[in-house]
Amino acid sequence: EQWVLVEMVQALYEAPAYHLILEGILILWIIRLLFSKTYKLQERSDLTVKEKEELIEEWQPEPLVPPVPKDHPALNYNIVSGPPSHKTVVNGKECINFASFNFLGLLDNPRVKAAALASLKKYGVGTCGPRGFYGTFDVHLDLEDLLAKFMKTEEAIIYSYGFATIASAIPAYSKRGDIVFVDRAACFAIQKGLQASRSDIKLFKHNDMADLERLLKEQEIEDQKNPRKARVTRRFIVVEGLYMNTGTICPLPELVSNHVQL
Amino acid sequence: MRPEPGGCCCRRTVRANGCVANGEVRNGYVRSSAAAAAAAAAGQIHHVTQNGGLYKRPFNEAFEETPMLVAVLTYVGYGVLTLFGYLRDFLRYWRIEKCHHATEREEQKDFVSLYQDFENFYTRNLYMRIRDNWNRPICSVPGARVDIMERQSHDYNWSFKYTGNIIKGVINMGSYNYLGFARNTGSCQEAAAKVLEEYGAGVCSTRQEIGNLDKHEELEELVARFLGVEAAMAYGMGFATNSMNIPALVGKGCLILSDELNHASLVLGARLSGATIRIFKHNIGTEFHCVGQTGLELPTSVDPPALASQSAGITDMQSLEKLLKDAIVYGQPRTRRPWKKILILVEGIYSMEGSIVRLPEVIALKKKYKAYLYLDEAHSIGALGPTGRGVVEYFGLDPEDVDVMMGTFTKSFGASGGYIGGKKELIDYLRTHSHSAVYATSLSPPVVEQIITSMKCIMGQDGTSLGKECVQQLAENTRYFRRRLKEMGFIIYGNEDSPVVPLMLYMPAKIGAFGREMLKRNIGVVVVGFPATPIIESRARFCLSAAHTKEILDTALKEIDEVGDLLQLKYSRHRLVPLLDRPFDETTYEETED
Numbered sequence: 001e002q003w004v005l006v007e008m009v010q011a012l013y014e015a016p017a018y019h020l021i022l023e024g025i026l027i028l029w030i031i032r033l034l035f036s037k038t039y040k041l042q043e044r045s046d047l048t049v050k051e052k053e054e055l056i057e058e059w060q061p062e063p064l065v066p067p068v069p070k071d072h073p074a075l076n077y078n079i080v081s082g083p084p085s086h087k088t089v090v091n092g093k094e095c096i097n098f099a100s101f102n103f104l105g106l107l108d109n110p111r112v113k114a115a116a117l118a119s120l121k122k123y124g125v126g127t128c129g130p131r132g133f134y135g136t137f138d139v140h141l142d143l144e145d146l147l148a149k150f151m152k153t154e155e156a157i158i159y160s161y162g163f164a165t166i167a168s169a170i171p172a173y174s175k176r177g178d179i180v181f182v183d184r185a186a187c188f189a190i191q192k193g194l195q196a197s198r199s200d201i202k203l204f205k206h207n208d209m210a211d212l213e214r215l216l217k218e219q220e221i222e223d224q225k226n227p228r229k230a231r232v233t234r235r236f237i238v239v240e241g242l243y244m245n246t247g248t249i250c251p252l253p254e255l256v257s258n259h260v261q262l
Numbered sequence: 263m264r265p266e267p268g269g270c271c272c273r274r275t276v277r278a279n280g281c282v283a284n285g286e287v288r289n290g291y292v293r294s295s296a297a298a299a300a301a302a303a304a305g306q307i308h309h310v311t312q313n314g315g316l317y318k319r320p321f322n323e324a325f326e327e328t329p330m331l332v333a334v335l336t337y338v339g340y341g342v343l344t345l346f347g348y349l350r351d352f353l354r355y356w357r358i359e360k361c362h363h364a365t366e367r368e369e370q371k372d373f374v375s376l377y378q379d380f381e382n383f384y385t386r387n388l389y390m391r392i393r394d395n396w397n398r399p400i401c402s403v404p405g406a407r408v409d410i411m412e413r414q415s416h417d418y419n420w421s422f423k424y425t426g427n428i429i430k431g432v433i434n435m436g437s438y439n440y441l442g443f444a445r446n447t448g449s450c451q452e453a454a455a456k457v458l459e460e461y462g463a464g465v466c467s468t469r470q471e472i473g474n475l476d477k478h479e480e481l482e483e484l485v486a487r488f489l490g491v492e493a494a495m496a497y498g499m500g501f502a503t504n505s506m507n508i509p510a511l512v513g514k515g516c517l518i519l520s521d522e523l524n525h526a527s528l529v530l531g532a533r534l535s536g537a538t539i540r541i542f543k544h545n546i547g548t549e550f551h552c553v554g555q556t557g558l559e560l561p562t563s564v565d566p567p568a569l570a571s572q573s574a575g576i577t578d579m580q581s582l583e584k585l586l587k588d589a590i591v592y593g594q595p596r597t598r599r600p601w602k603k604i605l606i607l608v609e610g611i612y613s614m615e616g617s618i619v620r621l622p623e624v625i626a627l628k629k630k631y632k633a634y635l636y637l638d639e640a641h642s643i644g645a646l647g648p649t650g651r652g653v654v655e656y657f658g659l660d661p662e663d664v665d666v667m668m669g670t671f672t673k674s675f676g677a678s679g680g681y682i683g684g685k686k687e688l689i690d691y692l693r694t695h696s697h698s699a700v701y702a703t704s705l706s707p708p709v710v711e712q713i714i715t716s717m718k719c720i721m722g723q724d725g726t727s728l729g730k731e732c733v734q735q736l737a738e739n740t741r742y743f744r745r746r747l748k749e750m751g752f753i754i755y756g757n758e759d760s761p762v763v764p765l766m767l768y769m770p771a772k773i774g775a776f777g778r779e780m781l782k783r784n785i786g787v788v789v790v791g792f793p794a795t796p797i798i799e800s801r802a803r804f805c806l807s808a809a810h811t812k813e814i815l816d817t818a819l820k821e822i823d824e825v826g827d828l829l830q831l832k833y834s835r836h837r838l839v840p841l842l843d844r845p846f847d848e849t850t851y852e853e854t855e856d
Contacts, residue, residue: 052587055590059632061601061634062602064634064665065511065687065692072694074693075694079476080475083460084475088472090472099472100466100467100472102466107462113459121451122446123446124444124445124676125677126678129437133436134410135404136400137400163698188697232374
């Protein structure tokens with residue numbers, strides 16, 4: 001079939017009136033829309049320059065830090081003079097030290113001090129650079145090998161600040177969208193690591209394996225509802241060996257059997 | 263003003279390439295007869311800058327534009343590498359090629375994999391090929407010369423074996439050793455050894471419990487005096503200083519204005535605080551020359567079209583001002599409530615660009631809009647300023663104008679750790695509320711002693727002028743090295759006074775080639791690529807040190823020249839006329855007598 005112009009014009013004459021009127025209105029409406037001004041979705045109230053300057057003048061920020069009362073318990077630190085070993089001098093008084101984390105007493109060990117002194121004479125105090133840029137010393141590599149052997153793992157890595165270790169390790173593996181099951185009594189460093197990782201956090205009661213099981217089963221039900229999402233979410237369990245906040249030990253054997261099962 | 267004949271030993275020469283109101287200009291060198299510190303000399307030079315007198319000295323910063331051909335070739339290079347990467351991944355998947363990267367254990371094969379394949383594409387296929395340029399292990403003190411352990415790889419950098427040889431005496435242009443305090447002999451090391459014997463190597467407790475030694479109090483008092491602030495507080499790690507104290511200062515309902523190129527610690531601290539973050543652009547492309555140039559740089563060397571295209575965009579200070587105005591006028595995004603406080607985060611020297619923050623303008627803006635300023639002087643403390651007090655002294659400003667002065671002890675003091683200085687109320691608040699004071703161990707005693715000794719040395723309180731000499735030597739090394747590199751024709755980013763010198767490489771293959779060629783010639787350099795820098799702007803970064811003598815610098819420059827010719831790295835289109843290479847001595851002035 002060929003569209004011949006004459007036949008088309010004939011069809012136009014033969015069409016019913018309402019049809020032509022409707023099409024005419026539609027064409028006029030399209031032309032109007034094409035030529036009208038675009039609308040902005042958000043109408044910003046246009047302030048004059050003078051009003052803006054007044055607003056800037058009037059705005060008063062809060063003070064950078066709120067004032068700290070003079071009798072705040074944490075304001076004045078105890079001053080320890082001399083080495084922080086088993087007997088220390090705190091604020092001028094001689095005390096027996098039950099406060100520092102010197103579990104094996106190696107702070108005073110003469111062999112440790114001698115090795116540190118030898119290394120000081122060879123390398124100086126600072127490393128003057130991160131690990132990537134000439135800040136890796138042979139002693140770092142030796143320590144990592146020793147740690148791996150000591151902990152019976154394949155490899156180890158060391159950090160220069162204890163707090164930063166777990167706070168950096170968690171966001172390295174767990175990203176947004178992953179799920180982490182954490183004990184309620186986890187220490188502050190773990191909390192900061194979790195906050196930096198932006199993952200979903202599920203807390204279970206302290207040292208309560210039954211509660212953890214319940215959470216894991218709930219997660220399994222969720223997974224079955226949405227298997228595509230489950231295939232890309234990683235799951236982690238974070239526990240401490242010896243909890244800093246409560247002093248208890250985590251039940252590791254039950255935990256390991258739990259995690260292999262699920 | 264007439265020069266003093268014979269010259270006094272503390273004469274400071276200041277090089278100026280602008281108009282001068284009170285001094286004499288001969289060959290671009292202004293003599294000042296002021297015997298005191300350079301603050302007096304700087305005050306005698308009045309420059310008509312574009313900002314009506316905020317700057318007391320010339321601010322010369324340049325970021326030359328990438329040549330078009332080089333940019334195209336760089337993209338082509340990355341394209342080729344990506345294709346090869348896909349090919350290798352394909353071969354590895356079908357077991358045609360051996361798979362070296364870490365895989366899960368057998369029992370965990372059906373777990374969700376720890377790393378998605380695509381995330382690590384860059385690491386597997388591009389980074390691994392040139393991995394031998396990073397993490398080079400050393401076995402001596404990281405001074406001007408260092409000993410590097412030789413390592414070999416038989417499977418294309420997937421694993422390394424140590425041959426047992428040590429490459430001795432490599433010139434170290436990578437360590438952050440600005441004032442040369444990385445030493446294993448001398449007064450700092452002896453003092454640290456004594457304290458190690460007495461106090462032991464660690465503290466085993468936090469500041470608020472029983473970890474606050476008398477040494478820490480002494481250190482904090484000294485730091486406060488050094489910076490010229492009311493009080494200061496020291497922390498165990500520089501990175502952690504930022505990431506743990508910014509959340510203590512700002513929270514939800516506050517606004518953080520952070521520079522585009524801020525360090526990861528500032529970004530992490532800002533994220534952890536929960537405040538709203540807005541980014542303003544970095545100093546890009548505004549070449550700041552004062553009115554009236556003298557004969558050092560020929561007028562034709564400055565290419566007007568290139569400059570015009572760079573400064574056509576909005577500058578960083580304009581971007582910051584716009585953000586501040588909009589923030590105060592329109593308030594928080596949906597509720598329109600006013601912001602509780604506004605904190606501006608900037609750094610003194612940006613380590614990847616070598617640029618210095620425009621501090622006078624930032625302080626003027628901060629005063630006008632009542633915002634707070636957080637200055638991170640990780641690289642600039644000790645390295646800038648006539649007596650090494652940092653970027654505030656470099657611009658001749660008042661330390662009280664900066665609300666929070668933060669810095670690290672790792673770079674110029676040869677130790678580790680960070681500090682924050684400011685008003686007493688601020689430090690009192692941080693002593694009670696900082697995460698680090700409550701949960702993290704305090705600085706170790708020998709490190710504290712190293713910082714105390716080196717800081718006293720810089721301040722001149724140990725009776726010698728070693729500190730002052732080191733600061734001056736660093737400044738001279740910086741000017742000399744940068745000038746010579748620019749004369750050779752390399753593209754060098756950053757400010758003329760910053761001891762961090764980035765040399766642009768651009769192409770991915772040249773990153774690996776430059777690092778390896780320099781090591782063959784016994785010079786250790788740092789090369790940086792994506793993701794620390796934008797993908798086409800890879801660079802080699804030299805960190806100058808007061809421990810580098812002129813001979814060391816000349817050797818290094820000769821080798822860089824050779825490698826530059828070999829790899830065709832001399833992209834610059836603004837060639838400087840080489841100056842007569844004479845040392846700065848008395849004879850230079852005698853011929854320029856009135």
